Amino acid sequence: MELSLTQAAALLGKTRRQVEYLIKTGRLTARKVGTRWVIDDAELPLSPGQRQARERKASALHGVADEVLQQVAPRTRYSLRDLNAFREALAIFESGRNSLPQDHAALALIRECLDDLAVGCHRFGYRTKADAYSRARDRASLAVCALMVEPHNAAEPLIERLEQTLIPSIAGLLRRTERSTRE
Structure with a gap:
């Protein structure tokens, strides 16, 4: 100095x-x-x-x-576990599996949402990545609808987490992916 x-x-x-x-x-x-x-x-x-x-x-x-x-551990490659949206969807799925009937439509939709997040995470092309994340957001929205249409006493906390945490998190992934396609 x-x-x-x-x-x-x-x-x-x-x-x-x-x-x-x-x-x-x-x-x-x-x-x-x-x-x-x-x-x-x-x-x-x-x-x-x-x-x-x-x-x-x-x-x-x-x-x-x-x-x-x-x-500091050696840096691993980009992983599905790095996605906050995936971790949140997995937690919601496990919570729903413990509190909802196993044949509830919302459980199947949340499971499909997890699948779409996994596909989007590992896609290379930004367009296909964005499409997978968009499908995941749609399935999360449909899960909210299923929880409201097929009421259950454990539905309210799941609806809250889906709408307030998971869907905005997926929207953030979409924004980031769309920003990358413009650059």
């Missing part, structure tokens, strides 16, 4: 004139930018205590960085 004469003087515990003298005698390296002196902070002479403190800080920083880098 580049420091002005005043900043360097404050760090060294000297006056501005003393820093100018150090530059003039060659004991401190500085360069002139226009009419101002600029001093690289790495060039400042350090007392033994300052040097030890800087080394301790650097080694602690390296230790933390090494620890963090070891904790």
Whole structure:
């Protein structure tokens, strides 16, 4: 980092004139930018205590960085598990499977929604990806309709999650995919 004469003087515990003298005698390296002196902070002479403190800080920083880098798993390729919409649809499906009759139409539609999200996630072409996500959103909407048409006492929380979480999440996937087709 580049420091002005005043900043360097404050760090060294000297006056501005003393820093100018150090530059003039060659004991401190500085360069002139226009009419101002600029001093690289790495060039400042350090007392033994300052040097030890800087080394301790650097080694602690390296230790933390090494620890963090070891904790970070190698980056996997794009996965279906990365999609928030898929995770939410799966949670809704499991919740519905535990609370609705097994032959309820909404369960089949949510299952098809999961299938469409999986297809869309692994499609390469943006158009086919968008089509799969659009089908998933349609199936989630139809699941809401099925829950309203075939009432059940456990339907309300599922409707809420479908409308407030899953469908907007799929809409976000569609927006992102459509934005990519325009670019």
